[in-house]
Amino acid sequence: MAEVGECSASNSSIQNWAKLKTKSSSVDKYEWCKITRNSDVNSITLQNRSFNAILVDETLVQKDDIAFIKCGSEIVSGPVQDGHLSYKFEILSDSKVCKGLKISMDVEHTKCSICLNIWHDVVTAAPCFHNFCNGCFSEWLKRSQEKRTSVLCPQCRAVVQFVGRNHFLLNIAETILQEDSSLRRSVEEIAILDSCSLIQSNLVIGSGKKRTQKRPHSVLGQEESGVLELPCPQCGTEYAGFRCNPNTVHLQCHGCGGMMPSRFDIGIPQHCLGCDRAFCGAYWRAQRLQRSGTYATCNPETLKPISSRTISRIPQLTHENNQHEQDITERCISQMGKTLQDVISEWIVKFNNREIDRTRMPLNHVEMITAETHICNECYDKLVGFLLYWFRISTPKYLLPGDATERENCWYGYACRTQHHNEDHARKRNHVCRPTRSR
Template sequence: MLQPLRVFKLQVGNYGRGSSPKQAEDAEHAKCSICLNIWHDVVTVAPCFHNFCNGCFSEWLKRSQEKHSIVLCPHCRSAVQFVARNHFLHNIEGDILQADSSLKRSDEEIAHLDSHASIKSPLVLCTGRKAHRKRARLPADDETDVGDLSCPQCGIELAGFQCSRVTVHLQCQACGGMMPSRNNISVPQHCLGCDRVFCGAYWHAQGVVGISTHPTCSLETLKPISERTITRIPTLAHERNQHEQDVTDRCIRQMGRTLQDVISDWITKWDNREIDRTRMPLNHAEMITAATHICNECHEKLVSFLLYWFRISMPKYLLPTEASQRQDCWYGYACRTQHHSEEHASKRNHVCRPTRGTSNNT
């Protein structure tokens, strides 16, 4: 099996590292060979490393899966084993369009492409070739070659589903294991906060827990916000300012409450849209509710965001005495001096909005 994530990080596609995107001839190397326009939300396929628009290749992938046993590259016709969004080339794409606005597509075209784009995270595709490594032993009555067994549902039916030769697979960001990409089920396979893939919720729904032949995650890796608990203030909270974290912790204790109590209250406020989501550090902020499945890392970001609102809405008289007597830092949460000056971090209040610029406050 191709080690997709490792190989992909070593490649940037056909666009040379030393190329200047402002040169006219470079635009010719930044075109999707399906629509013949400059890439939009560029994806790269492996092992040939040709590049396409996300929407264009997503449609090609869909048609290929319906008609063929393997997916071929639209450019060179080699078997595609892996496809992922290419963030390096996405920057090149932006530079080219900024240098020559005539190459930009209409809003309608962009909306059409985006509506067909299905590649959010790296996909691993079966090639139909026989595996060259040990694989899980199939039941005695089923000795059919199913190619490279990349997940527990390759060759074995579980919960009414079995992978075929053309099943696209997702690689879990936590355990590195594989699961089939399934868009027609209600079980989430992506964290809505970061768009990364996690297999915990999927395999739990399939009744697969702790299988020795394939890596699988626990249910904890991807679960609804409402089912999560928090017992400590995340290190990300208050821009990693330990002094402000201590103040928040003391406030909660003085109120006779737990951190979980406070977060539960503010999640309700979030659901009721009582909070400004502008600075929300998660993707798809407008779509996220208490029922949304997110990963552990995104949950800590959400908790940190809610603790900011908990503190900024708290009257000064409820703060510990020494904390209530501090003056607000001009640069508020955006202050950079708080990260390298302990004295400044503790002397001023940094859980407040900036009132002057964004540069260092000395």
């Protein structure tokens, strides 16, 4: 279904996604065109509904005819510019369209049934889909594992098979607390909850029961029904002195999709601190498991300390994906007689010594990260991009390639959106700089 844009005579109660801005003042308002965003979202058409021809980007459009327009198109309400209103077509950003959107929710429905407070770092249990504070449910999970063969939902007592963090409900809880600060808990209470929180990524909880499979499972590779499922290698065999019991909670690896037991007390990292996702490479290496085709397991390189990593190419996301800036950085490093690894090693030392402002670092738990922190490949690329930004803005102009020193800084700096779709602008202006003007 097509979406209708806003014209002079449109109903203000309808949610608008675009509008025409007058370029000259007038008190007269009448419906003379219809703007439609088609079902494919990308194409926008304008229909001339006036009695005269109109101009669209200097092209004459007759009565009832249709023309394609884009953001920035100039529309004149007559056949010539002189004596007629001139408009510029602009597409509103999603943030402006949704600015007035509000969701009504009963505060009682956003409370944890264990502590009876607004959710903090909310997690959702399945298949019942009840929600709890991460710290509250983590404590419940530990006690349940000590006393029972299965974990029951604290609210409905259904058997819990899966639990994971719910980022959508987390945003709702934060909005409620911003509206009513009296519902916010003390810093001490939140610190205690955070110290109890064990759920960083999705947990698969075994019930200890036999399951009859109606079809083979691609990961587990089971052919027969009525057998006990063995999600991971340690469910059937003891490795490094550990074997899963029927109630062992399992993590699903983000890298390979395989399972590993969730073990919080052995000092082996199972999550990337930069993104909180689970990776099994470091765990299975510590367990001295030989990779085979029976179970999905990751390469140990997927999760390793920052200090033990090496890099030979600039990550694609560096400098906001601006290839011109990446090329300048690469040539600058080469002119200095260094390798990319040399530069990154130097800046990791500065990072570890807290000589760099971490405000814009695109990772989670930025204040906790050190050179010995285990992170995944994707987060390492983000860290490298962050360090190369600081390398560039700290490098004197005379050390940059000649063509780079002649460019003026873009007003919007690294936050510029034009650099992503305008090749000429991306090349002519320096975008590895701080914004000096906000949008």
